[in-house]
Amino acid sequence: MAVEGKEEFEAASGPPAVRYIEVGEEEAGQRLDNYLLARLKGVPKSRIYKVIRGGEVRVNSKRIEAAYRVVAGDRIRVPPIRVAEREEAASAAPHRKLPVLFEDEAILALDKPAGLAVHGGSGVAHGVIESLRAMRPEAKFLELVHRLDRETSGVLLLAKKRSALVALHEMLRGHDVDKRYLAGVAGRFRNERQRVRLALAKRVNDSGDKRVSVSEDGQEAETIFRLVERGAEYSLLEAELLTGRTHQIRVHLAAIKHPILGDDKYGDFERNRQLRKLGLKRMFLHAAKLSFAHPLTGAALTLEAPLPADLASFRDRCIRTS
Numbered sequence: 001m002a003v004e005g006k007e008e009f010e011a012a013s014g015p016p017a018v019r020y021i022e023v024g025e026e027e028a029g030q031r032l033d034n035y036l037l038a039r040l041k042g043v044p045k046s047r048i049y050k051v052i053r054g055g056e057v058r059v060n061s062k063r064i065e066a067a068y069r070v071v072a073g074d075r076i077r078v079p080p081i082r083v084a085e086r087e088e089a090a091s092a093a094p095h096r097k098l099p100v101l102f103e104d105e106a107i108l109a110l111d112k113p114a115g116l117a118v119h120g121g122s123g124v125a126h127g128v129i130e131s132l133r134a135m136r137p138e139a140k141f142l143e144l145v146h147r148l149d150r151e152t153s154g155v156l157l158l159a160k161k162r163s164a165l166v167a168l169h170e171m172l173r174g175h176d177v178d179k180r181y182l183a184g185v186a187g188r189f190r191n192e193r194q195r196v197r198l199a200l201a202k203r204v205n206d207s208g209d210k211r212v213s214v215s216e217d218g219q220e221a222e223t224i225f226r227l228v229e230r231g232a233e234y235s236l237l238e239a240e241l242l243t244g245r246t247h248q249i250r251v252h253l254a255a256i257k258h259p260i261l262g263d264d265k266y267g268d269f270e271r272n273r274q275l276r277k278l279g280l281k282r283m284f285l286h287a288a289k290l291s292f293a294h295p296l297t298g299a300a301l302t303l304e305a306p307l308p309a310d311l312a313s314f315r316d317r318c319i320r321t322s
Contacts, residue, residue, distance in 0.1 A: 017080060018077060018078065018079060018080055019077075019078040020075055020076065020077055020078070021039065021075070021076045021078060022073065022074070022075050022076075023035070023070045023071065023072055023073060023074040023075075023076065024072060025072045026140075026141065026161065026162045026163065027070065027072075027141070027162060028069075028070060028071055028072040028162070029069055029070070029162065029166060030069065030070055030143075030162070031066065031067055031068070031069055031070075032052065032057070032059065032064060032065070032066055032067070032068045032069070032070055032076075033045075033048055033049065033052065033066040033067075034143065035070050035076075036048050036052075036057070036076075036078065037133075038133065038141065038142065038143070039078075040078070040081065041133050041134065041137055043081055047081070048066075049066060051078075051079050051081075052064070052065070052066050053066075056077075056079035057076065057077060057078060057079065058076070058077040059074050059075070059076050059077075060074060060075055061075075061077075096116070096128070096131045096135075098110045098111065098112060098113070098128070099111040099305075101155060101303050101304070101305060102301070102303050105160065105161070106159065106160055106161050106163075106164040106294070106295060106296045107145075107157060107158065107159055107160060107164055107168075107294075107295065108132075108142075108157075108158045108159075108160055109155055109156070109157050109158075109290070109303045110128065110155075110156045110158070111153075111154065111155065111156075111305040111306075112128060112148055112152075112153060112154060112155075112156040112287075113153055113308070114150075114151050114152065114153040114282050114283070114308065114310075115150065115151065115282065116128060116150065117150045118144055118147050118148055118150075118156060119144065119147075128144075128156065129142070129143070129144055129158070132158070139160065141159070141160060141161055141162055141165075142158060142159075142160060143158060143159050143165050144156075144157075144158055144159075145157040145158060145159050145165060145168045145169070145172075146172065146244070148287055149247070149250075149283075149285070151262075151282050151283040151285070152181075152283065152285045152286065152287060153285075153286050153287065153305070153308050153311075154181070154286045154287025154288055154305045155287045155288070155289065155290045155303050155304070155305045156287070157290060157303070159295075161296075163295070163296065164295040164296060165295075167295035167296070168292070168295050171292055171293070171295070172244060175242060175243075176292065176293070177290060177291070177292040178240070178289070178290070178291040178292065179240070179241040179244070179287070179289075179290055180238055180239070180240055180241075180288050180289040180290075180291075181238070181239040181241070181249055181285060181286060181287050181288060182228070182236065182237070182238060182239075182285075182286045182288045182307060182311075183236070183237050183238075183239050183249060183253065183260050183284060183285050183286075184234055184235075184236055184237075184260065184261040184262075184280075184284030184285075184311065184314065184315065184319065185234065185235050185236075185237055185253055185258040185259065185260055185261060185284075186233070186234060186258055186259050186261060186267075186268055186271060187233070187234070187235065187257065187258050188230055188231070188232070188233075188235060189225070189227050189230055189235035189237060189258055191225075191227065192226065192227050193224065193225070193226050193227070194224070194225045194256070195222070195223075195224050195225075196222065196223045196224075196225065196252045196255070196256060197220075197221070197222045198214045198221060198251075198252055198255055199214065199215055199216060199217070199218035199219060199220055199221060200212050200213070200214060200215065200218045200219055200221045200245045200246075200247075200248060200251055201213055201214075201215035201217060201218030201219070202218075202245075202246050210246065210247075211265070212245070212246050212247040212248075212250075212251050213251065214251065214255050219243075219245055220243060221243045221245040221248050221252070222242040222243050223239055223240065223241055223242065223243075223248060223249060223252045224239070224240040224242065225237045225238070225239055225240075225252075225253075226238045226240070229315070229319050229320060230319075231318065231319040231320065233318070234261060234318055234319050235258070235319065236315055236319050237253075237258075238288075239253075247265070247266070249285065250263055250265070250266045250267075250283075250285070251266055253266075254266040254267065260283055260284055260285055261275055261280060261283070261284040261314075262275055262280050262281070262282050262283040262284050263283045263285075264283070267283075278314070278317070278318060279310070279313065279314060279317070280310070280311075280314045280318075281310070282310070284311055284314065286305070286307055286308065286311060287305065288304060288305060288307070289302065289303065289304045289305075290302070290303045291303075
């Protein structure tokens, strides 16, 4: 049986007290920053990092870095945090009711809309995970299993148990999760099936903008593309990810001269302006399907999100009819 963390306080009343939290078995293995974000619901991420960097957070009486992974039995000192600060931040996290594709005691799958970040940061105050934690204050554990780009819609998987998260991450590392995307691309895609193996390197510029490029010195990356529909100017492809690198589908398609329609980072910028006039106002990339074994029961699961109305409309008008 899993052991949950315990809390102690230096003061029982009056101003906010110093808290001491003992890490339970089910909670072990999380990064310290993520552990505190889940415990201190509503406290801004910037505040969490500030108290860690300043040494106000201690693990077993020692200063520690945000990336430290907590161990069962660790005793964490958490400094006083004003209730007003927490309430203020919590009210800023909007309650977004997203379509639930599947939920049980271990996992939660959502149909994420385009334009919504999965987590806060990089100029985004709150994402899906912060909103869910605000909406489910009783949840002892809620973590993203994987990520989707802000402009990518579709299946987003979260874990409600630490054991489920660990098992799913192991499956992802072992390529035991079948991930399929739908991508609208420029040009007539000639092949019924094309395997792309191009290593990718990631860099972040001074303004914090993340860029990925094909590089012999990069990490191995492999995608299989299958033709779904082909029009005169555009094609609809299914992309099967065999590795999970940042921006992998987007960069691979740009490299083979079939950039994703509406991609403002790796796409054809002049064509994107024309596409907006045709009604496509965002990137045509959708996480359509996830297939895997349930992390606790082993039962086969396939989670699917239908193509959103805006993308389906563009497909019908500009791909099927061309």
